[in-house]
Amino acid sequence: MLTTKDAAARIGKSVSWLNKSRMRGDGPVYLKNGGSVRYMPEDLDAWLAANRRTAVYDFANDNGRAERTAA
Helix, strand or coil: CECHHHHHHHHCCCHHHHHHHHHHCCCCCCEEECCEEEECHHHHHHHHHHCCCCCCCHHHCCHHHHHHHHC
16 A cells, blocks of 8 residues: 555655545545554556546547557
């Protein structure tokens, strides 16, 4: 399990971004035990894979191609 700092480094984001994404609910899945937040590497990898894109605009994305490339 990774700390917020280690998880941020793994996905190429700042600790601040990761903290804010938890508040918004649009970041990677995490575990919380008391006041401790931890990330599982496989959850970070799944989040990264789910956010693959082939174009800037949603209407132009070829999500099938992105999924095939990831597999």
